[in-house]
Amino acid sequence: MRSRITTADALNDPTPETIAAERLRLHLEEIARERDNAYRALQEREAELARIQRIAGVGGLEIDFRDGVKTRRTPEYLLIHGLPAEAAHETYEDWVGRIHPEDRDRTVEHLFNTLKGENSDYSDRYRIIRPDNGEIRWIRVVGKIERDANGRAVRLVGADLDVTDQMLAQATLHESEERFRLIADSAPVPIWVTKLDRTRSFANQAYVDFVGLPYEQAIAFDWRKVLHPDDLPHVLQQSVQGEASLKPFVLEARYKNASGEWRWLHSESQPRWDPTGKHIGFIGVAHDITAAKQAEIELRRLNETLEERIAERTAELESNEARLRAILETSNQYQGLVNLKGELLYANKTALDGIKASSTDVIGKPFWDTAWFTGTPGMSAVVREAFDTVLKGEAVRIEMRLRLPIGERDFEFGMRPVLDRHGNITGAVPEAVDITERRRGEEALRQSQKMEAIGQLTGGVAHDFNNLLTIIRSATDFLRRRELPEERRRRYVDAISDTVERASKLTAQLLAFARRHPLKPQIFNVGSQVEGVAQLVRPLVGGRIEIVVEIDDSDCFTVADIAQFETALINLAINARDAMDDEGRLTISVRKVQGIPNLRAQSARGGDYVAISVADTGSGIAPENIDAIFEPFFTTKEVGKGTGLGLSQAFGFAKQSEGDIAVTSTPGRGATFTIYLPQAQSPTAEKEAASLTSEGATTGRGYRVLVVEDNDDVGQFSTELLEDLGYVTRRAANAKAALAILGENEFAVDLVFSDVIMPGMNGVELAGIIRERYPGLPVVLTSGYSNVLAENAHRGFELIQKPYSVESLSRILRKAIMEKLSVAR
Numbered sequence: 001m002r003s004r005i006t007t008a009d010a011l012n013d014p015t016p017e018t019i020a021a022e023r024l025r026l027h028l029e030e031i032a033r034e035r036d037n038a039y040r041a042l043q044e045r046e047a048e049l050a051r052i053q054r055i056a057g058v059g060g061l062e063i064d065f066r067d068g069v070k071t072r073r074t075p076e077y078l079l080i081h082g083l084p085a086e087a088a089h090e091t092y093e094d095w096v097g098r099i100h101p102e103d104r105d106r107t108v109e110h111l112f113n114t115l116k117g118e119n120s121d122y123s124d125r126y127r128i129i130r131p132d133n134g135e136i137r138w139i140r141v142v143g144k145i146e147r148d149a150n151g152r153a154v155r156l157v158g159a160d161l162d163v164t165d166q167m168l169a170q171a172t173l174h175e176s177e178e179r180f181r182l183i184a185d186s187a188p189v190p191i192w193v194t195k196l197d198r199t200r201s202f203a204n205q206a207y208v209d210f211v212g213l214p215y216e217q218a219i220a221f222d223w224r225k226v227l228h229p230d231d232l233p234h235v236l237q238q239s240v241q242g243e244a245s246l247k248p249f250v251l252e253a254r255y256k257n258a259s260g261e262w263r264w265l266h267s268e269s270q271p272r273w274d275p276t277g278k279h280i281g282f283i284g285v286a287h288d289i290t291a292a293k294q295a296e297i298e299l300r301r302l303n304e305t306l307e308e309r310i311a312e313r314t315a316e317l318e319s320n321e322a323r324l325r326a327i328l329e330t331s332n333q334y335q336g337l338v339n340l341k342g343e344l345l346y347a348n349k350t351a352l353d354g355i356k357a358s359s360t361d362v363i364g365k366p367f368w369d370t371a372w373f374t375g376t377p378g379m380s381a382v383v384r385e386a387f388d389t390v391l392k393g394e395a396v397r398i399e400m401r402l403r404l405p406i407g408e409r410d411f412e413f414g415m416r417p418v419l420d421r422h423g424n425i426t427g428a429v430p431e432a433v434d435i436t437e438r439r440r441g442e443e444a445l446r447q448s449q450k451m452e453a454i455g456q457l458t459g460g461v462a463h464d465f466n467n468l469l470t471i472i473r474s475a476t477d478f479l480r481r482r483e484l485p486e487e488r489r490r491r492y493v494d495a496i497s498d499t500v501e502r503a504s505k506l507t508a509q510l511l512a513f514a515r516r517h518p519l520k521p522q523i524f525n526v527g528s529q530v531e532g533v534a535q536l537v538r539p540l541v542g543g544r545i546e547i548v549v550e551i552d553d554s555d556c557f558t559v560a561d562i563a564q565f566e567t568a569l570i571n572l573a574i575n576a577r578d579a580m581d582d583e584g585r586l587t588i589s590v591r592k593v594q595g596i597p598n599l600r601a602q603s604a605r606g607g608d609y610v611a612i613s614v615a616d617t618g619s620g621i622a623p624e625n626i627d628a629i630f631e632p633f634f635t636t637k638e639v640g641k642g643t644g645l646g647l648s649q650a651f652g653f654a655k656q657s658e659g660d661i662a663v664t665s666t667p668g669r670g671a672t673f674t675i676y677l678p679q680a681q682s683p684t685a686e687k688e689a690a691s692l693t694s695e696g697a698t699t700g701r702g703y704r705v706l707v708v709e710d711n712d713d714v715g716q717f718s719t720e721l722l723e724d725l726g727y728v729t730r731r732a733a734n735a736k737a738a739l740a741i742l743g744e745n746e747f748a749v750d751l752v753f754s755d756v757i758m759p760g761m762n763g764v765e766l767a768g769i770i771r772e773r774y775p776g777l778p779v780v781l782t783s784g785y786s787n788v789l790a791e792n793a794h795r796g797f798e799l800i801q802k803p804y805s806v807e808s809l810s811r812i813l814r815k816a817i818m819e820k821l822s823v824a825r
Contacts, residue, residue, distance in 0.1 A: 002668070009358065010658070011713070015598075018529065019439040022061065024375060026521070037685045041345055048300075053465050058076060058159050058160070058161050059073065059074050059075075059076040059077025059078070059079065059080045059081070059160045059161075060073070060074035060076065060077055060157075060158075060159055060160075060582050061073055061074070061077050061141075061143070061156075061157075061158050061159070062155070062158075063092075063155070063156040064154070064157070065115075065152075065153055065154050065155065065156075066154050066157050067252075069091075069092050069257065070089070070349060071089055071090060071092065071095070072088060072089060073087065073088045073089070073090065074088075075088075080137075080139070080160055080161075081098065081128060081131060081139075081160070081161050082131055082132035082135070083131065083132075086454035088269075096108060098128045098130075098131065098135060098259060099126055099127070099128055100126065100127035100128060100129060100130060102127070103126040104224045104389050104580070105157075105324070106126075107124060107126040107618045109123050109241075111124070111784065114145070115145065115156075118147075119145070120144055120145045120146075120147065120501050121142075121143075121144065121145070121474065122141070122142070122144070122145055122156065122158065123141065123142045123143070124140075124141050124531060125138060125139070125140050125141075125163065125167075126138075126139055126141075133330050136163070136182060136665050137162055137164045138159070138163045138164040138167040139158035139160050139162065139163070139164070139736070140160070140161045140163040140648040141158055141159070141161075142158055142159055142161075143157055143158020143159065143249075144156070144158065144374030144450075149787075161296065175572055181202070181204075183524070184202075184204035184205075185204045185205040185206075187204060187206060187285075188206060189206055189285055189287050189288070190203070190204065190206045190207035190210050190265075190285065190286045191203070191204040191206070191207060191283075191284070191285045191286075192204070192207055192219075192283070192284050193272070193281065193282075193283050193284075194281045194282045194283075194284070195280065195281045196279070196281055198243075198700075199219075199220070199785070200219040200220070201219070201281070202219070203215070203218055203219045203456070204288060210255075210257050211226070211258060211260060211695070212257070212258025212259075213258075220462035220557065224236075226255050226256040226257075227253060227254075227255060228253060228254035228255070228262060230254075230255075230741065231253035235251055235495065238298075240250055241268075242269060243282065246271050246279055248268065248269065248270050248271070248358070249268075249269055250266065250268050250269075251266075251267045251269075251663075252264065252265070252266050252267075252289070257333055257347065257478070258825055262286055264288065264289045264290045264293040265286040265287065265288060265289070265294075266286065266289045267284055267285065267286040267287075267289045268284065268285055269282045269283070269284040270282065270283050270284070271585055273574070279596075285343070287552065293348040316734045318328040319764070331348060331350060332350060332433075333348075333349075333370075333431055333432065333433050334351035334431065334433075335347070335348045335350070335351060335417070335429070335430070335431050335432075335436070336348065336367070336429070336431075337348070337427060337428075337429055338427055338428050338429075338430065339389070339426075339427045340391070340425070340426065340427060341364050341366075342367050342368065342384070342387050343364055343365065343366060343367070344362050344363055344364065344365055344366075344367045345363065346359075346363070347362055347363070348701065349370070349623065351432070353406075354372065354404050354406055354409070354434075355371040355372055355404055355405050355406075355407075356406065357371060364765060366384075367383065367387065368379055368380040368381075368384045368387065368576070370622060371404070371405065372402060372432075372669075373402065373684075373717050375402070375403040375404065375405075376400075376401070376402050376403045379400065379402065382398070382400070383413075384807070386413075386415050387397065387415065387428060388661050389779065390415050390416065390417050390425075390428045391417070391425060391559040393417055394417075394759045395414065395415070395417070396415045396416075397412070397414045398412075398413045398414075399411070399413070399435075400413050401411055403517055406723070408437075408603065409434055409436045410434070410435050410436045410439045411432040411433060411434055411435060412432065412433045412435050413432045414430070414431045414432070415428050415429065415430045416428065416429055418490075426725060427773055430669060433654070434512075436552070455543050468499050468502060468503045470500045471495055472496050472499050472500075472503075475492040475495050475496045475499075476492075476496070477494070477785070478492050479492050484735065498690075500803055503676075503687075503803070504803050507784060517600070520631045521559045521560055521561055521657070522559065522560070522561070522562055523558070523564070523680050523681075524557065524560070524562055524565075525554075525555075525556065526556040526557065526558055526559055526590050526677070527551040527553070527554050527556050527590050527610060528611050529562065529565065529566070530549060530551070530569065530588055530590055530612065531549055532566075532568050533569045533570065533573075533588075534547055534549050534588060536566070536570065537569075537570060537573040540570070540573065540574060540577070540776040541573060541574075541576075541577040541582075541586060542582050543579070543586070544582055544583040544676070545577060545580060545582065545583060545584055545586055546584070546585045546586070547583060547585075547587075547588070548586070548587045548588070549587075549589075550588070550590070551589075551590045552589070552590060552591040553590070553591065553592050554593070555682060556590055556591075556610045556679070557610075557680045557681065557682050558593060558610050558657075558678060558679060558680050559657075559677075559678065560653075560657045560677055561653070563648075563736050564653045564657075564751045565653070565677075567649060567653070568649060568650035568653045568654070568684070569588070569612070569614065570671050571647065571649055571650055572614040572647075572650060573586060573588075573614060575647065575673075576615075576616035576618060576671075576744050577616075578618075579616055579618030579619050579620070579670070579671065580616050580617060580618035580619075580728070581619075581683070584618055585614060585616070585617045586615070586616055587613070587615045587616075588612070588613070588614050588615075589612070589613045589615070590610065590612055590613075591610075591611050591613075592604070592608065592609070592610060592611075592679065593609050593676070594608065594609075594653060595607060595609065596609060596659070596660050596676045599660055599661075599662050600627075602660075605660075607678065607809055608678070608679040609659065609676045609677060609678055609679060610676070610679055611674050611675070611676055612674065612675045612677070613671040613672055613673065614672070614673045614674075615671070615673075616670045616671060617669070617670075618670050618671065618672045619667070619668065619670075620665045620670055620671050621663070621665040621667070621671050622667060622668055623667070626663065626665065628650040629647050629663065630647050630648055630650075630661075631648065635797075650675065654675050654676065654677070654794070657677055657678075658677075658678055659675065659676040659677040659678060660675075660676045661673060661674065661675050661676070662674045662676070689793045701726055702726065702727070702728055703727055703728070703750040703751065703813075703817055704727070704728045704729075704730070704748065704749045704750045704751075704755070705722055705727045705729050705739060705746075705749065705750065705751050705752075705753050705813070706729075706732060706741060706742070706749040706751070706752045706755070706756060707719050707722065707729055707730070707731045707732070707753050707754075708731075708732045708733075708734070708737075708738045708752060708758070708763070709731065709733070709737060709754075709758075710733055710755065710758045710759060711733055711755075714755070715731050715733070719731050719755070721809070722753070722809075722813075725809075725810055725813075728751065730748075733761070734758055734759060734760055734761070735754070735758060735760060735761035735763070735765065735766040736760060736761065737764060738752065738754070739766070739769065740771075741772070742773075742774060742777075746773075746774050746777065749779050750777075750778075750817055750820070751777070751779070751780065751813060751816055751817055751820075752766075752767075752770060752777060752778070752779045753780050753781070753782065753813070754766055754767065754779065754780075754781055754782070755781075755782055755783060756781055756782070756783035757783060763781050763783070764781065764797070766779075767779040767781060767797050775821060777800070778816035778817065778819065778820050779797055779798070780798045780799070780800060780812055780813060780816050781797050781798065781799050781800075782799070782800045782801070782802060783799070783801070783802060783806065784801065784802035784803070798812055798816050800812045
C-alpha cells in the first residue's frame with residue numbers, strides 16, 4: 001500500500017519526485033475545495049431559484065423524447081398543478097387528463113404541431129382542473145425545444161405560470177368594454193374615443209349613422225370634410241388648443257350629416273389617462289343643438305325688433321281691451337271679475353246700475369259682501385259657497401231672486417273659473433241675466449194655460465151636466481103626469497136617482513182634479529187594498545187580460561182616502577185595458593222607495609214613500625202627448641169612450657195626498673203609471689187600517705139636531721128630511737146664530753149639522769169652537785166643495801158630501817150620536 005506523503009516528508013526529502021507529488025496533492029485538494037464550494041453555491045442558487053419560482057408562481061418542467069417520453073416536474077410545478085411530490089415524473093397521459101375538456105384537443109394539437117415543426121420556441125395558454133381541490137386554473141407555458149441534427153425534437157425544457165388572476169382580469173376588462181360598447185351604442189348622440197395620433201379607436205352607432213359609413217370607414221373618417229366652411233378655421237384652432245391643454249374642452253359647429261343636412265353639434269371632449277397617469281387620448285360626445293341654435297337665432301332676430309313688436313302688441317291689447325270693455329259696458333248682463341281671494345276687480349255698467357252704485361263702492365270688496373247680495377237674507381252664503389266650488393274648477397249656475405235697490409228681481413246667476421295658458425285658475429267671472437220679465441211672461445203663459453184648462457173644464461162639465469139634467473128634466477116631466485103607470489113612475493124615479501149618483505161621481509172627480517176634494521184620510525195597508533182592487537178590476541178588463549199583482553213588502557201602509565185611492569187605481573186599470581185593446585198583461589206592483597224623482601220640472605223630494613205602479617203591454621203613449629195626459633178632458637179615445645177626467649182624478653188625488661204621480665212609456669211597448677204616497681206607521685189595531693163598516697138607515701128616535709145652513713131652500717129641505725127621519729130640528733142661518741142658541745142652553749141639542757161654506761164664520765171654524773166650548777157635542781159637516789175643508793181634512797170632523805142619500809145621512813148622524821152616548825156612559 002502506498003504511504004501518504006506529507007509536507008513534512010517533502011521538506012525532509014527534498015527530491016524532485018517528492019516535491020512534485022506534494023504539489024499535485026495540494027492542487028487536487030484545491031480543486032476538491034473549489035468543487036465543493038461550487039456545489040454548495042449551485043445548491044444555494046437552486047434553492048434561491050426554487051424560492052423565486054414559488055414566489056412568482058413558476059414551475060419548471062422537462063420532457064425527454066430520446067428514449068420514449070420521460071418527464072420531470074419541479075416542486076413548484078407540482079404546487080401549481082395541485083400534484084403530490086411523487087408525481088414529479090408523471091406520465092404524458094396524466095398531464096393530458098388534467099387539461100380542461102374544452103381546451104384538451106386544442107392544447108395537445110398545438111404541442112404536437114410545435115414539436116413537428118422547426119421552431120424552437122413553444123408557448124400556450126390552457127385550463128387545468130386541479131386534482132387536489134377541483135379548482136379550474138389558467139396555465140401559461142413557455143419553453144425551448146432542443147433538436148438533433150435532423151431537426152427532430154429530443155428535449156423540451158420550460159416553465160408553467162399560473163395566470164388565472166390575469167385571465168379573469170382580462171375577462172372582466174372585456175366584459176366592461178362590451179358593456180361600454182352596448183351603452184354607447186344605445187345612446188342617441190355620437191360618442192367616440194381617440195388615440196394620441198388623433199385616430200379613433202372606437203365610435204358608437206349614432207356616430208356611424210351620422211356619417212353614413214361602415215364602421216371601419218367611419219372611425220377613419222376625416223371630420224374636416226363635413227365641417228361647415230364658415231366654422232372650419234375656429235374649430236381647428238380651438239381643437240388644437242383644447243388637446244394641448246390636456247383639459248376638457250367644448251366645440252360648437254355645423255356638420256353635414258349623411259342625408260346632406262347641416263346640423264349644429266355641441267361636442268365635449270375629456271382627456272383619457274392610463275393606470276400610470278399617462279395621457280393616452282380623448283373621449284368625446286356630441287349633442288345636436290340645431291333646434292336650440294335656430295331658436296337662439298330667431299330670438300336674436302326677434303330681440304332686434306322687440307321694441308317695435310312691443311309697441312304693436314301694446315296697441316293691439318289696448319284695442320282688444322277697448323273692444324272688450326265696450327262689449328261688457330253695453331251688455332245687458334250683469335258681469336264682473338273677481339280674484340282668487342274673492343275680491344271684486346271689475347263690474348260692468350249694467351251690474352252697477354242694478355245696485356245704483358259706482359265702481360269705487362264695490363271694487364276690492366269680497367264679491368258676496370256687495371249690495372247685490374247683502375239685501376237678500378242668506379244669499380251671501382250661497383254666493384260664497386258657489387265661489388268655493390268655482391275654485392275647484394267647476395262652473396256654477398243658480399236661479400235666484402235678489403232684493404236690489406232697483407227692486408226685487410229674478411236672475412239666472414252663473415260663475416265660472418278663469419284659467420291662464422297653463423290651465424291654472426286665476427280668478428272667476430260672475431254673470432247674471434235678469435229674467436224678471438221672462439218669469440212674468442212665463443207666469444202669464446201659465447195663467448193663460450190655466451184659463452184655457454178651466455175653459456176646457458167648464459165646457460166639459462157643462463156638456464156632461466146638461467146630459468144629466470136632460471135625464472132629470474125629462475123624468476120629472478113624466479112624473480107630473482097623473483096617468484103614468486106605477487112601473488114607469490118607479491123607473492123614472494130610479495133614473496133620477498142614478499143620474500144624481502153619476503153627477504156626484506163627476507163632481508168628485510172634478511174636485512179631486514182641483515185638489516179640493518174633501519178627502520177622508522185613513523191609515524190602510526196598501527198591499528191588501530191593491531189586492532182587493534185587483535179583484536174589482538178583473539171583470540172590468542175582461543178575461544183576455546192577465547192581471548199580475550206584485551207586493552214586495554206586505555207591511556206597506558199609507559195615509560190617504562181609500563175611496564179615492566181605489567178610484568185612481570180603477571181609472572188607471574181602465575186606461576190600460578183600452579191601450580191594450582182588451583188583450584195583454586196588466587201588472588200592479590207595490591214597493592217601498594226612498595224619495596220621489598224629478599217630475600214635470602219639479603225637484604226631487606226625499607223621504608219614505610210607497611210606490612204603486614200600474615204597467616201595461618199596450619200601445620204606449622206618443623211622446624207629444626206625455627205632457628198633456630193629466631189635463632182635464634184630454635183624451636185620445638173615440639167620442640163617447642172617455643171623459644178625459646180619469647188621469648186628472650189620479651193626478652189630483654196623488655197631489656192632495658202629499659204625493660205625486662209619474663208616467664213612463666215607450667210607443668208600442670206599453671206604459672207605466674206610478675203613484676207615490678207617503679209611508680205611514682203600521683196601525684195598532686185592524687180597525688185603524690180598515691174603512692168604516694156601513695150601517696143601515698135608522699130613525700132619529702127624537703134626537704135633537706141643530707141645522708146650520710145659510711141657504712133657505714137647502715135649510716128647509718134638510719130640516720124636513722131630518723124630521724121625516726124622526727129627528728127634532730131647529731135651524732140657524734149662520735154660525736153666529738148657532739153659537740147664540742148653544743150659549744143659551746148647550747143641552748138644547750144632541751148634534752149640530754152644519755154646512756161648510758157660509759158668510760162670515762165657516763162651518764169648520766164653527767165646529768172647532770163647538771169642540772172647544774162643548775167637548776161632548778158632536779158636529780157633522782156637509783159640503784159639495786170647500787177649499788177650507790180640503791185644507792183641514794185631518795181635523796177629525798164627520799163629513800157627508802153633497803149630494804147625499806137619505807141612508808148616508810141617517811147612518812152618519814146615528815154614528816155620531818152613538819159615539820156621544822158611548823162616551824157619556
